Amino acid sequence: MKQNRPLARAATWFDLKAAPYFLVSPYFILFAIFGLFPLGFTVWVSLHDWELAGDREWIGLQNYTDLVLDPDFWNSVVNTLGMFVMATVPQLLLALMLANALNKRMRFRLLFRLGVLVPMVTSIVAVAVVFGQLFARDYGAFNWLLGTDGLDWKAEKLTSWTAISVMVDWRWAGYNALIYLAAMQAIPRDLYEAASIDGASSRRQFWQITIPMLKPAIIFTTLTSTIGGLSLFTEPVMFAQGDVGGGSLGQFQTIAMYMYEMAFREREYGYASAVAWMLFLLIVLVSLVSFLFTRRIGGTK
Amino acid sequence: MKFSRKTAAFAAVLAGVLVAGTACGGSDDENASGGDITLTVDTFGAFGYEELFTQYEAAHPGIKIEHRNEKEHEKVYVPKLLQYLETGSGAGDVVALEEGVLTSLRGQADKFIDFNGYGGAELEANFIKWKYDLGKSLDGKSLMALGTDVGGLAMCYRTDLFEKAGLPTERDEVSKLWPTWADYSATGAKFQDKVADTKFVDGPAALYNAILSQEAPKNGNYTYFDNAGAYVADKNPAVKTAFDTVNGLKDLSAGLKAFTPEWQTGFKKDSFATMACPAWMLGVIKENSGDAYAGKWDVASVPGGGGNWGGSYLAVPKQSEHPKEAAELAEFLTSPESQIAAFKAVNALPTSPQALADPQVADAKNDYFNDAPVGKIFAAGASTLQPVQLGVENVSVRTVFEDILIAIGQGQLSAGEGWTKAIEDGRKKSE
Numbered sequence: 001m002k003q004n005r006p007l008a009r010a011a012t013w014f015d016l017k018a019a020p021y022f023l024v025s026p027y028f029i030l031f032a033i034f035g036l037f038p039l040g041f042t043v044w045v046s047l048h049d050w051e052l053a054g055d056r057e058w059i060g061l062q063n064y065t066d067l068v069l070d071p072d073f074w075n076s077v078v079n080t081l082g083m084f085v086m087a088t089v090p091q092l093l094l095a096l097m098l099a100n101a102l103n104k105r106m107r108f109r110l111l112f113r114l115g116v117l118v119p120m121v122t123s124i125v126a127v128a129v130v131f132g133q134l135f136a137r138d139y140g141a142f143n144w145l146l147g148t149d150g151l152d153w154k155a156e157k158l159t160s161w162t163a164i165s166v167m168v169d170w171r172w173a174g175y176n177a178l179i180y181l182a183a184m185q186a187i188p189r190d191l192y193e194a195a196s197i198d199g200a201s202s203r204r205q206f207w208q209i210t211i212p213m214l215k216p217a218i219i220f221t222t223l224t225s226t227i228g229g230l231s232l233f234t235e236p237v238m239f240a241q242g243d244v245g246g247g248s249l250g251q252f253q254t255i256a257m258y259m260y261e262m263a264f265r266e267r268e269y270g271y272a273s274a275v276a277w278m279l280f281l282l283i284v285l286v287s288l289v290s291f292l293f294t295r296r297i298g299g300t301k
Numbered sequence: 302m303k304f305s306r307k308t309a310a311f312a313a314v315l316a317g318v319l320v321a322g323t324a325c326g327g328s329d330d331e332n333a334s335g336g337d338i339t340l341t342v343d344t345f346g347a348f349g350y351e352e353l354f355t356q357y358e359a360a361h362p363g364i365k366i367e368h369r370n371e372k373e374h375e376k377v378y379v380p381k382l383l384q385y386l387e388t389g390s391g392a393g394d395v396v397a398l399e400e401g402v403l404t405s406l407r408g409q410a411d412k413f414i415d416f417n418g419y420g421g422a423e424l425e426a427n428f429i430k431w432k433y434d435l436g437k438s439l440d441g442k443s444l445m446a447l448g449t450d451v452g453g454l455a456m457c458y459r460t461d462l463f464e465k466a467g468l469p470t471e472r473d474e475v476s477k478l479w480p481t482w483a484d485y486s487a488t489g490a491k492f493q494d495k496v497a498d499t500k501f502v503d504g505p506a507a508l509y510n511a512i513l514s515q516e517a518p519k520n521g522n523y524t525y526f527d528n529a530g531a532y533v534a535d536k537n538p539a540v541k542t543a544f545d546t547v548n549g550l551k552d553l554s555a556g557l558k559a560f561t562p563e564w565q566t567g568f569k570k571d572s573f574a575t576m577a578c579p580a581w582m583l584g585v586i587k588e589n590s591g592d593a594y595a596g597k598w599d600v601a602s603v604p605g606g607g608g609n610w611g612g613s614y615l616a617v618p619k620q621s622e623h624p625k626e627a628a629e630l631a632e633f634l635t636s637p638e639s640q641i642a643a644f645k646a647v648n649a650l651p652t653s654p655q656a657l658a659d660p661q662v663a664d665a666k667n668d669y670f671n672d673a674p675v676g677k678i679f680a681a682g683a684s685t686l687q688p689v690q691l692g693v694e695n696v697s698v699r700t701v702f703e704d705i706l707i708a709i710g711q712g713q714l715s716a717g718e719g720w721t722k723a724i725e726d727g728r729k730k731s732e
Contacts, residue, residue, distance in 0.1 A: 053386035054409060132562055138555075138572060155711035241561045242376050245700070248708035264380035266697055266730065269387070 042273045050270035052263065063274035073275065075250050076258040077282070079157070083236075083254065084229035084286075087165035092221060094173045096214075099180035100206065113181065116174030127171070128238035135163045135239065160239065160252040167235045172228070176221045183217035184210060215297055222294045223287055230283045231256050255279045338623050339365045340630055343393035345378040347584040348449070348613075349646025353639050357630065364626060369393060373560070375696065385618070386412050392618040394627035395634070401699070403435070403446055403614045404691040410438030413445040414617045419628035421447070427637055431688035432652045436614055445616055447635040450649035451686060452579035452611035453679040454511055454603045456485075457586060460671060461597045462574040466495040472673060476602040482512065482546050485604040489553035492574060500555035503573040505547045505706035507559055510699070511577035512543040514608035518687040525699070525727060526692025532731040534698065535724045544723070547706055548716045556710035558703075565589045577603060579610045580650035580679045587669045600673040609686040612652065650679050657683050697730040 046063055050056040067073050102113050119127075134141045137152040153163045187210065195205050211218075233256035240246055244261045246253025253261075255275065263272035344350065354366045371378040379402055385392035386409075398406065406412070415421070416436075421444040425433050432448040456479070460470040468491065469475055479485035489501035502508060516539035517524050525534040534540045555573045557564040567573060568589040578586065578600070586598060615635055617627040633639060640651035641661050648667065651657050657680045665676035692698070705723040708714050714722065 052383045053406070053412065129562075136563055136566070138563065139566070139570060152711055155708075155713060241563070242373060243561075244376070245704060248704045248711060249713055264383060265375075265700070267383060 042276055045270050046273035046277055048270040050268075050273075052267040052269045054267065056270070059270075063271050064278075066271070067274050067278060072250060072253075073255075073258060073278075076246075076253045076255045079161070079246070079250070079252055080230055080232060080254045080256075081286075082157070083161050083164055083168070083232060083252070084226070086161050087168040087232075088222075088225045088229050090165075091169045091173050092176060092218070092225065094169060095176035095180055095221070098173065098177035099184055100210070102177065102181050103184045113178070116177050118174070119171045120175050124234060124238070127167070128241075131163075131167050131238065132241055154240070154247050154251065157251045160247060164232075164236050164239050164252055167239065168229070168232070171235070172225070176225070179217055179221055180214060183214050187213045211297065215294075218297055219291065219294045222290045226287045226290045227283055230286060231279065233257060233260070255282070337363055337365060338626055339367055340395065340623060340627055341367045341369060341393035342395045342397075342630070343369050343371075343378075343382070344397040345371045345374040345399070346581070347588070347647040347649075348397060349584075349643040349649055350634060352646065353634060353642055357633060364630075366630070374399060375700070379696075385620070389620050392620055394621040394623055395615055395617055395631045397449070398446055398614045398616055400435070400612050400614070401691050401695045403616070404695060405693045407437075407439045407445070408693065410440075410443040410445045412619055413443075414619055414621070414624045414628060415443040415445065416447060416617075416628060416632070417444045419625065419632070421632075424632065424635075427635070427653050427655065429652050429654060429684060429686075432612070435688060446614035447616075447631055448652040449613045449615055449635055449640070450581060450643065451652045451683055452514075452581060452609055453650050453683045453686060454514065454608040454610060455578050455580075455600045455678050456575055456603045457578040457582070457598055457600050457670070458575040459571075459597055460599050462496060462499055462571065463492070466492045466574075468492060470599070472599050472601045472671075475599070479601075479604040482550075482604045486550055486553065489550065489575075493553055496574070499571050500573045501553035501575060502550060503555055503564065503567060503576040504557035504559060505551075505554060505710060506703045507577040507582070508550065508554075509543050509547045509703065509706055510610050511579075511603060511608060512546050512605065513539060514610040514689055515603075515605050516540075516542050517689045518608075522687055523690040524692075525695060525731070526690070528690055530692055532692075532698075532728055534702075534727050540702075541720075544702065544706070544720060545716075548709060548719075551710055554710060556707065558707055568594070580648055580675070581611060583667065583670065583675065584647035584649075595669050596671050598669065599671040600667070600675060600678055602678070607686065609689060612650075648675060648679075650683055652683075654684055692731070694731045698727040701726045701730055 047058065047060055048056045049059045049062070098116060102109065102116070106112070133139075135153045137143070137150060137154070140153075142153075143149055143151050151159065153159045191209050191213075192205055195209060200208065232254045236246055236252050236254055236257060237244060239252065244253070244257045244265065246257050250258075256279065259272045259275040259279065262268045262275060342350070342354070348370075350368065354368060358364060358366055371381070379399075382392065382396060382398075382402075386406075416424075424447065428436075428448050429451070432451060436444055436446040436448060438445050458475060463470045463475070468488065469478065478488045492501050513524055520537055520539040521527070523533070524537065524539060525532060527533045527537075555567060557567055557572065568586070569591065576582070576586075583600070590598065615631040617624055617631055621627045635653075637651070637653040637656040637659070640649070640653050640656040641659055643649045644651055644656070644662050644665065651662060656662055663676045663680050665674070665680075666672045667675045702723050705714065705719045705726070709716055709719040
């Protein structure tokens with residue numbers, strides 16, 4: 001046994017000191033390969049005049065200075081922020097109401113709870129086909145329902161943003177509702193019982209108990225929606241039926257679409273990388289603002 | 302303690318496996334077995350090669366052909382191809398290049414094999430001269446691509462809708478209705494009076510490109526870029542004429558963007574009665590309209606005289622592992638006999654003088670298009686077609702002009718504002 005001592009000690013040391021690193025390593029190794037490396041490479045590319053399948057030349061920060069003066073880029077920033085506000089605010093409110101309703105006693109509760117996830121698991125191609133038909137200028141279902149015959153939803157900023165926001169909400173409201181629902185289930189019931197005995201109405205209970213207790217979930221969903229909303233790509237591209245130009249005059253071109261257009265249509269890989277980094281900075285900035293905003297929720301002043 | 306040691310060991314092994322797994326993700330492909338070679342051919346739209354592939358495989362045992370086809374050219378096929386060329390892997394052994402795309406790649410001939418090394422120089426007589434010359438690199442040293450087809454112009458129209466509007470339906474009579482674009486516009490106004498639900502023309506894109514390709518030969522054979530590559534859209538009368546003519550037809554237009562699902566739906570909903578059609582467009586019309594519309598379409602001559610729009614090439618990327626076999630396949634596919642076969646399959650107008658003169662092409666009729674003598678209509682003028690000099694940034698600039706024409710149709714811009722914006726945005730894209 002004596003000879004085994006150093007080995008045993010080494011094993012103990014391994015257990016205590018090294019094992020945790022081994023346990024967390026798979027994620028960080030994968031992150032380094034698929035996250036960190038592309039991130040760094042993008043910086044490298046963005047400092048070049050790098051033409052896809054063509055020449056490349058070091059130009060320093062030129063891409064960034066060009067970008068700041070590029071009206072098309074700012075157009076895409078305005079579109080992205082506009083659609084972000086238009087889609088995210090009603091989406092989270094809708095999710096909250098949905099979760100509150102699903103939290104009540106009702107028949108077929110499980111069925112409805114699973115039902116809100118259906119939009120998420122629907123194939124994107126099917127979604128594109130359906131929404132393309134719904135918002136079509138000719139023979140579109142929404143134009144028929146609203147009596148706006150021949151309204152071209154893609155022609156103007158406001159109509160196109162509305163159409164895209166509807167798509168975003170349809171896909172993501174259920175997902176957020178489930179997160180809220182899970183958080184609601186974790187709220188102790190005796191809080192509500194006590195409130196009922198004190199004579200608080202159910203509306204009052206919702207605002208004074210449910211919402212403050214949901215704060216961590218609200219912060220989480222706000223942050224994920226911010227990141228998702230600012231990198232919005234799939235829905236507007238589907239709305240434009242595969243075109244990354246975002247309408248005839250870029251009415252609904254988002255930053256992510258502009259980045260794609262620059263890289264793969266204009267073949268300006270370096271410039272597109274600069275756009276990617278600007279988008280990253282914008283996401284950090286807006287996430288910070290939404291975090292500070294949601295942190296104040298719930299009256300814990 | 303024992304338990305946790307086991308866990309740690311397991312985690313370490315798992316981590317090792319994951320790393321090893323990611324490190325050698327892209328291992329060798331299935332080339333190891335025997336002498337069998339798989340050649341991948343990348344095409345877009347309709348090339349009509351299916352039967353030729355079967356034929357080639359039968360004649361060359363040991364060669365298998367894998368065909369990858371994309372329906373969408375500018376948004377799917379081209380970005381993918383550029384990524385393959387950038388990263389040096391993934392491209393097919395033989396790739397199809399549309400004329401505009403080829404033009405933009407002529408400066409990067411080092412990414413493609415030189416057909417001269419595979420007997421390309423002896424093939425010169427198989428092609429219309431300018432088509433052959435355009436396949437060379439910018440310095441003229443390397444033959445980087447071989448031509449497949451050219452895009453002679455015509456005007457396709459719906460006989461049943463013309464009848465409804467009280468217009469003649471017989472193709473020679475219809476051709477006489479519109480010797481010029483002004484006549485075409487006048488005919489359209491007459492049509493629109495009688496048939497309210499259907500617009501006369503599908504949208505601005507096909508018209509605009511057709512007129513531009515007619516006007517270019519009158520103005521030095523170039524469009525947005527002169528022969529030195531300088532941006533001249535604001536100075537070239539061809540661009541202005543095409544732009545203004547299309548805007549003049551705005552009220553007759555369904556305003557649909559070509560190749561979008563709405564445009565495709567339009568074929569089945571009688572949204573429009575005519576559209577400018579280069580030879581290759583006939584296959585597109587047939588595919589979108591379906592069997593129910595067989596015999597309802599016909600082909601008349603295009604207003605304003607002939608023009609050349611589109612046409613493609615085949616090239617072999619240097620990254621191909623079997624350049625010799627790939628070059629042989631590309632030469633086979635662009636041979637006069639193969640061009641005839643492709644013409645029969647999808648109406649791709651040959652670029653070989655021998656094929657154009659062949660009775661199978663010259664006397665061909667298209668039963669879907671009411672037995673229109675497509676050979677006579679397209680092939681007759683094909684050998685006299687002029688090449689239009691396209692700049693490296695042609696596709697980007699063309700997209701700007703097409704989008705702005707759509708925006709004018711949507712009422713977002715006046716014609717004047719649109720013109721100014723198109724010139725400026727085009728200049729930006731050309732830089």
